[in-house]
Amino acid sequence: MGEKLGEHVRRLRKERNLGLRATARELGITAGYLSRIESDAEKYPPGEDVIRKLADVLGADFDELMRLAGRVAEAVKTQVREDPRMPEFLRQVREKGIPAERLIEMLKKEDKD
Amino acid sequence: MLQIKVPFLKPSELDHASAELLRKYSGWKCAPSRPPIDVDEIAEGMLGLDLEVVDLKQHLKMNDVLGATWLDDGRICIDESIEGQEGRFAFTVAHELGHWQLHRPIIEMDKVTLPLFAAKPGDKPAPAIVCRAQARKQPAEWQADQFAARLLMPASDVIAAMRALHGDEPPVLAGLDAAREARQLTSALRTIAAGVISGGNFTNVSNEAMCYRLLDLKLVLDQAAARQGRLL
Numbered sequence: 001m002g003e004k005l006g007e008h009v010r011r012l013r014k015e016r017n018l019g020l021r022a023t024a025r026e027l028g029i030t031a032g033y034l035s036r037i038e039s040d041a042e043k044y045p046p047g048e049d050v051i052r053k054l055a056d057v058l059g060a061d062f063d064e065l066m067r068l069a070g071r072v073a074e075a076v077k078t079q080v081r082e083d084p085r086m087p088e089f090l091r092q093v094r095e096k097g098i099p100a101e102r103l104i105e106m107l108k109k110e111d112k113d
Numbered sequence: 114m115l116q117i118k119v120p121f122l123k124p125s126e127l128d129h130a131s132a133e134l135l136r137k138y139s140g141w142k143c144a145p146s147r148p149p150i151d152v153d154e155i156a157e158g159m160l161g162l163d164l165e166v167v168d169l170k171q172h173l174k175m176n177d178v179l180g181a182t183w184l185d186d187g188r189i190c191i192d193e194s195i196e197g198q199e200g201r202f203a204f205t206v207a208h209e210l211g212h213w214q215l216h217r218p219i220i221e222m223d224k225v226t227l228p229l230f231a232a233k234p235g236d237k238p239a240p241a242i243v244c245r246a247q248a249r250k251q252p253a254e255w256q257a258d259q260f261a262a263r264l265l266m267p268a269s270d271v272i273a274a275m276r277a278l279h280g281d282e283p284p285v286l287a288g289l290d291a292a293r294e295a296r297q298l299t300s301a302l303r304t305i306a307a308g309v310i311s312g313g314n315f316t317n318v319s320n321e322a323m324c325y326r327l328l329d330l331k332l333v334l335d336q337a338a339a340r341q342g343r344l345l
Contacts, residue, residue: 010163019153020164031166032193039165 200319274313
């Protein structure tokens with residue numbers, strides 16, 4: 001089984017030699033809250049704003065942190081809500097088992113062309 | 114929770130233990146260790162311990178707990194109720210470091226000889242040392258307090274700050290000993306402590322802790338005792 005959000009955050013923080021309280025201060029949250037995030041003891045996963053700051057301070061991948069927190073970014077939700085064809089598109093992607101990696105490659109190729 | 118039986122330590126041994134940790138910290142940091150002594154960095158950075166801020170009172174079902182150390186996990190937990198109080202927080206971390214430095218070797222040794230500590234596979238590790246406000250008088254707790262005071266307020270730095278403010282002669286205050294016996298601190302002493310904290314950059318030390326450090330180092334004298342000393 002892969003790392004949970006808390007384990008991931010604590011590992012990155014330690015790898016970067018960042019102290020608990022110093023990190024919490026940078027994030028604008030209490031050390032108690034950061035401790036609960038790191039031990040996966042927080043009832044609700046941190047919100048997008050905290051995750052964004054965590055990604056900045058830890059030099060971590062925002063999308064990966066969001067995935068580990070089980071959250072979907074607001075921008076993605078808005079895209080799905082506002083584009084009427086998006087649900088069908090996502091359904092087809094799932095049914096055909098197309099990995100996101102391949103779609104990203106296709107988009108990059110289109111950009112080049 | 115364990116009651117740790119600890120050997121008696123002379124003040125000079127406590128001086129040596131705290132100075133040794135500061136010396137190692139200085140080497141690790143490649144810079145002199147000057148106040149404010151960053152005890153978080155000593156714990157997490159240099160010693161590689163996990164520092165956590167948790168609701169210990171709820172977790173351990175004790176309403177006067179301030180800190181706890183899990184020796185097997187290398188984990189120090191501080192109760193979240195003192196998070197906003199820098200002086201108390203840093204002193205509690207320094208106190209737990211005192212247990213780590215002074216008492217961990219004793220407990221490690223006991224583990225070898227006493228089956229009491231043998232944990233079954235899968236057991237959740239229990240904290241070896243739990244520090245409660247009311248347990249301050251146990252020898253292990255007293256030693257950890259003394260270690261913490263020396264770590265956060267190294268004698269040389271306190272003396273230098275006092276000299277800069279008051280010269281070579283220690284200030285003489287009325288009613289100092291009587292107040293101390295009544296577990297009180299005079300306002301004159303608190304004023305001197307505030308000056309030392311500010312002048313010596315002891316920004317993570319409480320006024321109360323500095324008062325006791327000044328008294329222990331005999332950097333302030335009781336008027337009656339000083340007069341008696343002159344007559345003898």
